[in-house]
Structure formats: C-alpha cells, structure tokens
Amino acid sequence: xxxxxxxxxxxxxxxxxxxxxxxxxxxxxDREELTWPEQFLNDxxxxxxxxxxxxxxxVAGFFENIADMKDMYSENETLKSKLAQxxxxxxxxxKLKNENDSLKNKLEKPxxxxxxxxxxxxxxxxxPDRWNQSVSINLxxxxxxxxxxxxxxxxxxxxxxxxxxxxxxxxxxxxDNGKNNNxxxxxxxxxxxxGTIEGYDQxxxxxxxxxxxSKTALAKGxxxxxxxxGEGFPRGVLIGTVDQVxxxxxxxxxxxxxxxxxxxxxxxxxxxxDRRMQPVDVNQFKAVEEVAK
Amino acid sequence: MSKFILPLVTxxxxxxxxxxxxxxxxxxYGYSYILIPHFxxxxxxxxxxxxxxxxxxxxxxxxxxxxxxxxxxxxxIYMFSTxxxxxxxxxxxxxxxxxxxxxxxxxxxxxxxxxxxVYGLNTLVGVAHxxxxxxxxxxxxxxxxxxxxxxxxxxxxxMKLLRKTMNENG
Numbered sequence: 001x002x003x004x005x006x007x008x009x010x011x012x013x014x015x016x017x018x019x020x021x022x023x024x025x026x027x028x029x030d031r032e033e034l035t036w037p038e039q040f041l042n043d044x045x046x047x048x049x050x051x052x053x054x055x056x057x058x059v060a061g062f063f064e065n066i067a068d069m070k071d072m073y074s075e076n077e078t079l080k081s082k083l084a085q086x087x088x089x090x091x092x093x094x095k096l097k098n099e100n101d102s103l104k105n106k107l108e109k110p111x112x113x114x115x116x117x118x119x120x121x122x123x124x125x126x127x128p129d130r131w132n133q134s135v136s137i138n139l140x141x142x143x144x145x146x147x148x149x150x151x152x153x154x155x156x157x158x159x160x161x162x163x164x165x166x167x168x169x170x171x172x173x174x175x176d177n178g179k180n181n182n183x184x185x186x187x188x189x190x191x192x193x194x195g196t197i198e199g200y201d202q203x204x205x206x207x208x209x210x211x212x213x214s215k216t217a218l219a220k221g222x223x224x225x226x227x228x229x230g231e232g233f234p235r236g237v238l239i240g241t242v243d244q245v246x247x248x249x250x251x252x253x254x255x256x257x258x259x260x261x262x263x264x265x266x267x268x269x270x271x272x273x274d275r276r277m278q279p280v281d282v283n284q285f286k287a288v289e290e291v292a293k
Numbered sequence: 294m295s296k297f298i299l300p301l302v303t304x305x306x307x308x309x310x311x312x313x314x315x316x317x318x319x320x321x322y323g324y325s326y327i328l329i330p331h332f333x334x335x336x337x338x339x340x341x342x343x344x345x346x347x348x349x350x351x352x353x354x355x356x357x358x359x360x361x362x363x364x365x366x367x368x369x370i371y372m373f374s375t376x377x378x379x380x381x382x383x384x385x386x387x388x389x390x391x392x393x394x395x396x397x398x399x400x401x402x403x404x405x406x407x408x409x410x411v412y413g414l415n416t417l418v419g420v421a422h423x424x425x426x427x428x429x430x431x432x433x434x435x436x437x438x439x440x441x442x443x444x445x446x447x448x449x450x451x452m453k454l455l456r457k458t459m460n461e462n463g
Contacts, residue, residue, distance in 0.1 A: 023369030056313040126315035127364035265320045
C-alpha cells in the first residue's frame, strides 16, 4: 500500500480544503459585478470560443438539415395553409396596435411593463458541465448589457444574464439548478394568476410553478408568461405552457409543471431584452390595473 | 518553440469542450444521456504519468480555475478536484509501468474520480440534486466511454508532443 500523503502533504491538503471553502464562500454571495481578472479571463476565453463555435455549429447544422429534408414536403404544405391566415392576422394586429397606442396616449402612460429594446446576440459557447446550465453570448457591458436582463430565443424565454464582462456575457438558462433562479410569472386564462417559477425539475423536464392558490382552476395547455414585476424582465414574454397540475399536500396550494416553450439546446441566435424603464413599484402598478378594470 | 505548444494544445482542448462538442451533444437529438468532455483533463492526466509532478499540478490548477470561472457559479470546485486527482495520478503512476494500457486505465480512473468529486462537492453545496444511481447511469458511464475513446485516439500524437518537450527541457 503506497503512502499517498506524508505529514507535510497532509497539511497542504488541509490548507487547500480551507482555501476551497473560502473561495466557495466568496463566490456564493450575490455579486453584482465580476472582478477585473475574471472579466479579463472571460473575454480571452470568449474570444477563442467565438472562433470555434460558429464553424462547428454550421457543420452540425448542415447534417441536421440533410436529416430534416425528408420532412420538407409536408412542412411546406402546412406552412402554405398557415400563410393564408397570416395576412388577415397581421391586419388585425396592426389594427389592435393602433387602438392600443391611442388608448395608452389617453391614459398618459408613456412607458409600461411590456416596453423593451431588443439586442441580437450569438451563442459562442456552452458550459460542458451539466450541473450548471449556462451559455455565453457575444455581447458585453460595452453593448449595454447588465445582469438580470431576459434572454429569449425565437420560441420563448430561455434565461437571464448572469455574468457580464467587457465583450461577452454568460446567460444562466432556466433549466439551471441554482437557487436564485426565480421568475415572476402569470398564468394566462380567464383570470390571471400571479406566481413565481422556482426552479426546474430535471426528471420531468419542466419548470416548477409553485404556491398557486388551490381553488384556482388550472388546465393543461394554458400559457405562462413573464409578469414584468420586479427584476429585469419585461412583461409578456412567453415562458411555456402548463403541462401538469399537482396538489401540494403540505400546505393548501398547487404546483403546476410548465413545459418551456423554447428548447435549451440547438441555440444559435438569441435576443437580449433590455427594459427601458426602471423596475416598477408593484403597488402602483396594481393600482393602475384596478383603474383599468 | 515547443514550450508553448503544450499549453496551447491543452487550451485548445479546453475550448473544444465548450464549443465544438456542445454543438453535437446527445441532448440535441433528444437523448437524456449526458456526455461530459474532459479533454483538457485527459491531457493533464497523461502529463501526470510522464512529466515531473509539478508540471501537471500547475496545469491542473490553472485549467481547473478556468473551468470554474467560465462555466460554473462557484469558484474552487473544479480547481480543487482537478488538482487533487492529478496529484493522486502522479503518485499512482510512480508504482506502475507507463504504457498505453495503463495510461488509458489511469485517465478513465481520473475522469471517474473527478466526476465523483465534483458531484460530491456540488451535492454538498446544493447545486446538484439527484440520486447517485441516476448520476452513474445517465452521466458517468457515457462520460467514461467518451473520454476513453478520446484518450485512445490521441494517446500517440500527444506522447510525441510530450517526448519533444521532455527532450528540449533536457
């Protein structure tokens, strides 16, 4: 039996465990900003990642396209039939938009919860370690990105900005296990139900929407959107649809499992939503809603 | 010149883990298996087998820290785990003949050790939940196979590079 640790080595091991605990403690508290060495390293690695990710993604995409080709005919047929409806729908949307704008002007409410600017970003890398679900994008503090901004793919919400350095930033995806991954959300229906999405269930592959009052009727297929209260998220971004509703036995509430609308893999182009306004005072907002009713 | 090639190759392997491999993971095709590439770590294990212990320890600390900073929220977990496993590999390799088979076995053992350490530490701080069975079936086995294949494919080219650096350093 070889001796792995002499006395001196044992002391080194103990000291490094202490250092480990200290470093975890340092990084566990909520930090608004990264220190400059971290930012610098993020930028260096990010630059090399962006050189490699795009060609690799296009090669992988090319083979996927070939695989998709056999479905093309049927897809084309459905798209054609959808296109016929598109013209009427877009006209309706325009009409509603105009109406909405004029009503807003009457209310003298220049900015509201749904207002945001869109910034296009490109994925340049992904955390290979699946305990942490995050991707890096090619926009940083130089482009006006700050933490807590919402990040969406064309299908729906995918996550939030977590770390920002000068030229790159890291997006924490919604299926991350981390503790502070809460999203304030609304279940759309006859009546709106406010609540908080608290994390992701890996086994069910669904977001956990807990603490819903048990008397409210929830049905499978109802849409869940962001509420825009607090945080950096605008209102009305699609999160997913209700998949399953379970009674919480411990207290008198329900848990809804929400199937995310967007996929967390196969990402390429994403958008960062920048809210133009400061976070709103919730009470004031609720008062405005009461008046609107 | 070849002084810079070794760090560069390891860095390239580190970048490939987060980019090229991530465009073709099993999740893209709807499988629930998780394959974690530990390519830079495999190189560090090979260094631990053949170079002086100090070298692999320094590489392990640097690339562990880089993984922590780039991909995780908590700094220190990968740094500690990679360094510890790299050290254990250097001690182990002192008692064994260094050949192809032993290197493959050691790298597989190293990857398994690293995965277990990271899983354990992440469970301790509450980042990882889930049973050890799920961890072993969905994650560990596939990861071991992926990294063993990588070791087998790149053992001879990487050895050539190591020999070159060894000769140049005297």
